[in-house]
Amino acid sequence: MIARIDKVLVIFLLLLAGGITVVAQNHHASAGAAVSQVSSEKLVQIIRGRFNVPQTVSMTADPLHASSFAGFYQSTVSTDDGKQKRSSPVYLTKDGRYLILGEIFALGTDGRSEIIRHVREASKLPAATDLSLGPYTQSAFPAFLKASLTANDGKNKQSGQVWLTRDSRVAILGSVFPFQLDAERLIATRNRPSVGAANAKVTIVEYADLQCPTCAKFHEFLEKQFLPQYGSKVRVVFKEFPLPMHDWSRTAGIVTECAYQISPSAFVNYRTLIFANQNAINALNVRDEMLSLGDQAGIDRLKLATCIDAKASVARIDADVHEAEKLGVSSTPTSFINGRIVVGAQEADFKRTVDDALAKR
Numbered sequence: 001m002i003a004r005i006d007k008v009l010v011i012f013l014l015l016l017a018g019g020i021t022v023v024a025q026n027h028h029a030s031a032g033a034a035v036s037q038v039s040s041e042k043l044v045q046i047i048r049g050r051f052n053v054p055q056t057v058s059m060t061a062d063p064l065h066a067s068s069f070a071g072f073y074q075s076t077v078s079t080d081d082g083k084q085k086r087s088s089p090v091y092l093t094k095d096g097r098y099l100i101l102g103e104i105f106a107l108g109t110d111g112r113s114e115i116i117r118h119v120r121e122a123s124k125l126p127a128a129t130d131l132s133l134g135p136y137t138q139s140a141f142p143a144f145l146k147a148s149l150t151a152n153d154g155k156n157k158q159s160g161q162v163w164l165t166r167d168s169r170v171a172i173l174g175s176v177f178p179f180q181l182d183a184e185r186l187i188a189t190r191n192r193p194s195v196g197a198a199n200a201k202v203t204i205v206e207y208a209d210l211q212c213p214t215c216a217k218f219h220e221f222l223e224k225q226f227l228p229q230y231g232s233k234v235r236v237v238f239k240e241f242p243l244p245m246h247d248w249s250r251t252a253g254i255v256t257e258c259a260y261q262i263s264p265s266a267f268v269n270y271r272t273l274i275f276a277n278q279n280a281i282n283a284l285n286v287r288d289e290m291l292s293l294g295d296q297a298g299i300d301r302l303k304l305a306t307c308i309d310a311k312a313s314v315a316r317i318d319a320d321v322h323e324a325e326k327l328g329v330s331s332t333p334t335s336f337i338n339g340r341i342v343v344g345a346q347e348a349d350f351k352r353t354v355d356d357a358l359a360k361r
Contacts, residue, residue: 038064038092043075046099047090050177050328052342052349057081064092069104069170091172092179102174111168119149122173129153139163140325148244159244177328184339186326188319189237193260193267195227196235201361202338202354204234207241207324209332210256211249216275218333218345223272226351233358238271239320241332247283250317255290255304257313262303270297 040061048059058080067074071094078087091100103122107114116131125131130152136145145166150159164171187205206222208215222236240253252274260267273293274281281289287308294304307313327336335342335350338357342350 038073038096040064040075043090043092044077046179047077050099050181050341052340052353053079054349054352061090067091067104069106071170072100072104096179099177099179100172100174101177102172104170104172107168107171111164111171115149115162115171118171118173125151126153133162136164140322157245161244175328175330178326181327181341182339183327183336183341187237187323187336187339192237192239193256193264193271194235194237195268197232198235200233200235202230202234202357203237204354205237205239205336207239207320207329207332207334209241209243209246209249210252210271210274211246211278211281212243212332213278214345215333216278219272219275221345221347223268225347230354234354238267239324240317241321241324241329241334242317243332248281248286251283251286252281252290253317253320254311254313255287255294255308257316258304258307259294259297259299261313262307263297263299266297266299270294270299273297 040063043061043064044059047053047061048055053059060078062076064073064075066072069091072091073094075090075092076087077090078085080086088101089103091104092098093100105118112133116133119125120129120131132150132152134148134150136147139146141163144163147162147164148159149162150157163176189203189205206218208219227234227236240256242249242253256267256271256274259270270293273296274290277289277293290308291301291305295301324334327341331343333345337350337353338360340353340357342353
């Protein structure tokens with residue numbers, strides 16, 4: 001579990017997911033006053049729940065205090081799992097909306113170059129590795145823009161996301177999350193690919209990347225172990241969250257949404273086939289492979305090809321990604337169990353959270 005927290009903190013340094021996030025500073029004084037009264041215990045409670053940290057891990061937080069960056073309160077969160085102690089900086093925007101894990105730094109007049117230089121220095125990338133920052137576009141958060149930062153060493157290319165405010169004054173090397181989250185209100189579950197009864201006691205919403213090996217293993221766990229054990233007690237809703245470093249997962253996600261619209265009953269089997277054949281799929285053959293696997297799943301080939309070429313399901317993928325970003329999802333698989341987040345594929349953590357949710361019903 002400690003490793004999970006560390007992953008969030010260094011997620012962009014490793015160029016795996018998440019990104020550099022810039023946070024707005026135009027907060028209201030009244031909101032800031034309220035946030036400053038957030039107790040250390042409340043901060044720990046929020047972080048523990050946000051990352052599903054078990055009670056067996058000791059966690060403490062220093063009192064929030066004004067940071068050297070306008071618009072932020074700062075704390076240090078310390079964890080101890082009995083084997084290793086760690087401390088990490090934590091920031092909270094003064095409007096109380098965003099929790100930030102990572103390193104804050106100021107930008108000057110040439111923000112794009114400064115971001116690239118800071119990432120290169122912080123991640124100790126060799127000079128031969130090319131870093132490029134894409135154009136800024138709208139994000140799920142109205143105050144923020146986002147862009148893709150790509151690292152290319154000539155052999156491997158990896159990408160992460162950069163978030164920044166319209167004033168481009170402050171940046172964060174790390175991740176940003178909603179501080180308090182009503183996930184069940186934000187997540188749409190109607191007319192979405194799923195398995196299980198609509199009135200099940202527990203609803204699980206999984207955000208996955210079809211090119212992600214960990215997601216493939218987690219899907220196998222769900223299909224072969226979890227669902228047979230829990231049966232009608234649970235419903236699993238499948239959402240697409242293609243990560244920026246993967247070169248065919250977005251296309252595959254678009255195709256699976258086409259498959260769902262054409263033949264909902266074949267969706268889970270089709271998804272299983274894609275995960276099982278990840279190694280045979282690449283950016284050049286993804287369309288042909290998707291059609292071939294669709295044949296095996298019993299999906300009408302002509303209808304599937306027509307939907308793919310028309311990009312008829314792009315809006316559904318964009319809606320999944322937009323929703324995930326609002327929830328603070330930055331890696332896959334990430335699941336919400338009756339609104340409670342579980343990051344990663346730790347089977348014991350997952351089942352424990354489901355059991356807790358069932359006990360409350």
